[in-house]
Amino acid sequence: MLGFPSVCGNIARMSRRWLILALIFAGIVINYIDRGSLSIAAPFIMGDFRIAPATMGILLSAFFWTYAVCQIPAGVLVDRVGIRRAYAGGFLIWSLAAAGMALSRGTTDAVGLRLLLGLAESVAPLASVAFIRANFAGEEQGLPTSIYIAGQNLGPAIGALVGAALVSHMGWRLMFAVTGLGGLVWLPCWLGAVPSDAAPKVRATAASQVASGDGFWRSWAGNRAAWALSLAIALASYFWYFVLTWIPTYLVAARGFSTLGMGQVLSLALFTMAAANVAGGAAADRLARRLGVFRARLAFAAAGWAGTGVILLLLVTTRAWALPILIVAMCATGIGNSSFWAIAQHLPPRHLVGRTVGYLNTISVTAGGAAPIVTGYLLGPQKHFLTAILVAGICPVLAASCLLLAGAEGLTRMKAELNAAS
Secondary structure, eight states, X not given: OOOHHHHHHHHHHHHHHHHHHHHHHHHHHHHHHHHHHHHHHHHHHHHHHTOXXXXXXXXXXXXXXXXXXXXXXHHHHHHHHOHHHHHHXXXXXXXXXXXXXXXXXXXXXXHHHXXXXXXXXXXXXXXXXXXXXXXXXXXXXXXXXXXXXXXXXXXXXXXXXXXXXXXXXXXXXHHHHHHHHHGGXXXXXXXXXXXXXXXXXXXXXXXXXXXXXXXXHHHHHTOHHHHHHHHHHHHHHHHHHHHHHHHHHIIIIIXXXXXXXXXXXXXXXXHHHHHHHHHHHHHHHHHXXXXXXXXXXXXXXXXXXXXXXXXXGGGTSOGGGHXXXXXXXXXXHHHHHHHHHHHXXXXXXXXXXXXXXXXXXXXXXXXXXXXXXXXXXXXXXXXXXXXXXXXXXXXXXXXXXHHXXXXXXXXXXXXXXXHHHO
């Protein structure tokens, strides 16, 4: 029988993990506010810098270039030094880079700052997922993962609402300064609350780590389910980053919303998406206890991404339908995204979760980097969104098909093979 001190210690540890999860949630909210602020300012920057949509697409994409390249190195960093120091350093750099946009004098300055922002922000998702993987069992990871993913929705929602108001009343430069520097209040809270061992560091020797990683990646490369997961996240991410980078301009240029109206429509859809994320994650946890982790998560992910295809209705409806269509599409996307990342962090052995999620996030943000560029060229000087929405809307439906191709049995075999190889 456990003594009273032992019980109190267990309660304290359980409370600490939820406190850290709350900080992870807040950190990812700030992360997405800072990366998404350029989308809110895009119509005004195009006017001030006198650039075409194709050039704006390159500027919107620049963040993803370093963000993609740094995913696997950032995963190695998180695995080796732990989440506390890695996250704190990245947070400080990205906040300063985001605020620095207020001083940009043209596209060259802006591209440089967006590249620095992408480099620094690459740590955040890997540190977040590594903590969840280390502190929550497989059948209970759905809710914390959904809370983390909800932060990815609330960040753009708050950014759209606050950013639109700041741009309308104070201009886009002040918007970058306020949102970039304002987030720094999070940093001392993180350093004060998170112990150095919040997520275990890799303590194996360098030689054993290399050997373990080599066997793991060889097994991954030879697995059909791994390729299906990689293609699925690429397709789903193309849609998600299309929404984050170009939907604000679509609502203003193609649907005639004011800047404030755009912020209200987009933020309401994303706020609803965050609520659906958390509810979906809790439901997936309950189902996982009955059907198994992979079967339950796969069902939620595939159904969510298939439902995202409702965005295609924007092609045949009036402006009045923009909000309900966005709400349904965003809620479906959130359920699909959170369930996918719960699968991703459950697949690898614990000491390689940072690198695994880093690899999948590299695929994700590479597609994310392509989305604004491709969309910018598809729009043309007249900013016609028909083809761009068609391409983006088909992608998540194809992603759902890839998940079904992987299958729960395929993922179960894959997990066993990856653990054996590492």
